[in-house]
Amino acid sequence: MxxxxxxxxxxxxxxxxxxxxxxxxxxxxxxxxxxxxxxxxxxxxxxxxxxxxxxxxxxxxxxxxxxxxxxxxxxxxxxxxxxxxxxxxxxxxxxxxxxxLDPEVKLGEYKGLKVKKEKVKVTKEEVEHEVGHILDRYAELVSKDGAVEEGDTAIIDFKGFKDNEAFDGGSAEGYSLEIGSHSFIPGFEEGVVGMKKEENKDIELSFPEDYMAKDLAGQKVVFNVTVHDIKKRVIPELDEEFFKDLDMEGVTNKEELNKVVEEEIKTQKEHDAENKYIDDLLEAASKNMTIDLDEEIVDAEVERMYKEFTNRLKMQGIDEELYFAYAKVTKEKVKEDMKKEAETRVKYRYLLEAIVKAEKIEISEKDAKAELKKMAENYKMTEEDLLKEFNNSLEVLKYDLAMRKAIEVLKENN
CATH class of the missing domain: 3.30.70.1050 (Trigger factor ribosome-binding domain)
Structure with a gap:
């Protein structure tokens, strides 16, 4: 408004x-x-x-x-x-x-929505697949004879030349290259496949037209490559030694491992199903709500989401401009892609605030402090440090708790 x-x-x-x-x-x-x-x-x-x-x-x-x-x-x-x-x-x-200002919100029907929650089921194939991932994490690289094959790790020296001159960033010694990782430009790994230990060869390639380094983009180059060792991944046996290395409480054999893995998959699926159930309830209730959102409010949410996005990049040590170059997107395109989700978030927030008002939900100081203490114990933090996550304001925590209660209203009256 x-x-x-x-x-x-x-x-x-x-x-x-x-x-x-x-x-x-x-x-x-x-x-x-x-x-x-x-x-x-x-x-x-x-x-x-x-x-x-x-x-x-x-x-x-x-x-x-x-x-x-x-x-x-x-x-x-x-x-x-x-x-x-x-x-x-x-x-x-x-x-x-x-x-x-806040838009005028007219709540529609938010009870008796008849939204179904997905039933969770864990299949034998899913358990085996996850056990396979665990085994893969404990796999060892063992030197092998013969030629480099897909999935092998080749220990190589390489040096790149453009117009018979070595170029910056195109050389390394003792580099571990996993064949199939696609960590090099197209054609490089394919050129290494079939090579044997101590074999040397030239691989002629062209950099992609959209390569980040403009002086190399679309250019023809030659990589001189020497293979020093070839290693294959050896998956461990499910024996006593493996379970000792695994060091998982209460797990000493395959049956016990399968059971633990099944429970973990089930827990994750139930968590995902619960989140989807809440989203489906919010979507159904919001469709019955009347709200005239000003574009400026959505734009402000986009800016907040974009800030969260860039903060995540920084935490991963990724430069913002480098990300745009690598992903071949612009800042404007990233923000544009965020707009639909931003509008949904804002609508859901106003929906829940309206439910809080309609249901006369109030959070007392006592309840907020009790929740703060409980959360601090769960996260193994002091209450003072945890409160900083809520801008050092108990009112922010009260707001968060009220929104959670509004979600419970949707669930209990569905």
């Missing part, structure tokens, strides 16, 4: 604002023949004009009018208000502020 407020400041009010602005600016003004801060206004305006005075006065007036409106109209902007200056001169100031 938008509220546009127009302002016009002139006469004595505007004159006073400019006088106060000049009194502030003149303290730093330097004019030959005058001490700093003692420059007469006429001299100042002749040298510098009135632009800085008007700008300073305008800033102070806008801040004051904004604060007055917020208090008088009891407004709670949900995103940064939009300021538009329509006129600013020696005689008057005219501007308008567009306040973006």
């Amino acid at each position: 938008k509220k546009i407020v127009n302002y016009k400041v002139s006469g004595e009010e505007w004159t006073k604002a400019k006088d106060e602005a000049f009194a502030k600016i003149v303290k730093k003004a330097k004019v030959d023949g005058f001490r700093q801060g003692k420059v007469p206004r006429s001299v100042f305006e002749k040298k510098y004009g009135t632009g800085d005075i008007i700008s300073e006065a305008m800033e102070k007036i806008v801040d004051a009018k904004y604060g007055e409106t917020i208090v008088k109209e009891k407004l709670i902007p949900v995103v940064e208000p939009k300021l538009e200056i329509e006129k600013a001169n020696d005689d008057e100031l005219e501007f308008k502020i567009t306040f973006i």
Whole structure:
């Protein structure tokens, strides 16, 4: 919901604002023949004009009018208000502020939605597949005779040449190359397949046209490669030694391992099913809700999501610009792709807030503190450190708990 407020400041009010602005600016003004801060206004305006005075006065007036409106109209902007200056001169100031407020929400039917929760089932194939992953993690690389094959790891030296000159970043010694990992440009791994120990050969290739390094993109190159060793992955037997290395509590044989794996898969599937069930309930209830969302609110959510995204990149040690180059996307495209999810998140948030209001859900200080203590124990953190995750505000935790209770209302009344 938008509220546009127009302002016009002139006469004595505007004159006073400019006088106060000049009194502030003149303290730093330097004019030959005058001490700093003692420059007469006429001299100042002749040298510098009135632009800085008007700008300073305008800033102070806008801040004051904004604060007055917020208090008088009891407004709670949900995103940064939009300021538009329509006129600013020696005689008057005219501007308008567009306040973006929470939209009006009309709850539809949110009970008796008849949403079905998926039943969880774990198959024998899924258990075997996961056990296979565990065995793969404990696999050893063992030297072999013969030629390099798909799945092998070749220990190689390589050096890349462009126009008979070695290029930067194209060389390494004792490099472990897993055939099938596709970690090199197309054709490199295929060129190594079939080579034997201590064999040397030249592999002629071309870099992809869209390669990140522009000086190499689309260029023909030659890699001189020597294979020093060839290793194959050896999957361990499910014997006593393996289970000793596995060191999994209560697991000493294949049957016990299968049982533990089955429970882990089941737990994960139940977690996923629960999340999908909640999403399906929110989707069904939101379809019955009437809400007119301002684009600015969705855009603000996109910005928040984008910040989360870049923070995750930083935690992984990935440079933002390097990611865009590698993924062949732009910042604008990433944000555009986030827009649909951002709109859904915002709708669900307003839906749950409306349910909290309709159901008169309240979270007491006592309940919030009890939950904080419980969470701190679960995460093995101090309550003080955990509260920082809620912006050091118990009110944020109360809000979170209220939203959770609203979800429980949907589930219990489905």
